[in-house]
Amino acid sequence: MKKTYRGSCHCGAVRFEADIDLAEGTVKCNCSICAKGRNWLAAVKGDAFRLVSGESDLSEYQFGSKTIRHRFCKTCGLRPFSGNDKFYAINLACLDDVDPAELIAAPLTVVDGLHDNFKSPPKETRHL
Numbered sequence: 637m638k639k640t641y642r643g644s645c646h647c648g649a650v651r652f653e654a655d656i657d658l659a660e661g662t663v664k665c666n667c668s669i670c671a672k673g674r675n676w677l678a679a680v681k682g683d684a685f686r687l688v689s690g691e692s693d694l695s696e697y698q699f700g701s702k703t704i705r706h707r708f709c710k711t712c713g714l715r716p717f718s719g720n721d722k723f724y725a726i727n728l729a730c731l732d733d734v735d736p737a738e739l740i741a742a743p744l745t746v747v748d749g750l751h752d753n754f755k756s757p758p759k760e761t762r763h764l
Contacts (some may be wrong), residue, residue: 649691667749
């Protein structure tokens with residue numbers, strides 16, 4: 637069942653809301669940006685995400701095909717979400733009001749984004 641979660645960057649300048657159904661699953665990826673950031677993500681459609689404050693506090697980084705906007709707080713450097721207008725990948729560590737039990741119960745899929753093989757997990761996942 638979808639629930640509205642509130643989240644923020646570390647310093648609080650960037651705040652957002654997202655309607656997430658954690659039972660639909662979460663993702664960890666071994667691509668370079670996800671592995672270095674130790675990202676644990678939940679994907680939502682574009683209309684399920686709302687930036688509440690901090691638009692002017694965000695900067696952006698893009699790489700590869702440049703289809704995903706990797707946005708981060710200019711002050712604290714944290715990246716609470718990425719995406720485009722069609723979908724957002726929410727950094728679950730940036731949710732302010734999630735119960736840890738909800739995260740523990742959420743299904744997890746690990747994908748091999750490093751090799752653009754999103755249908756299979758990488759051979760090793762313990763470091764993610």
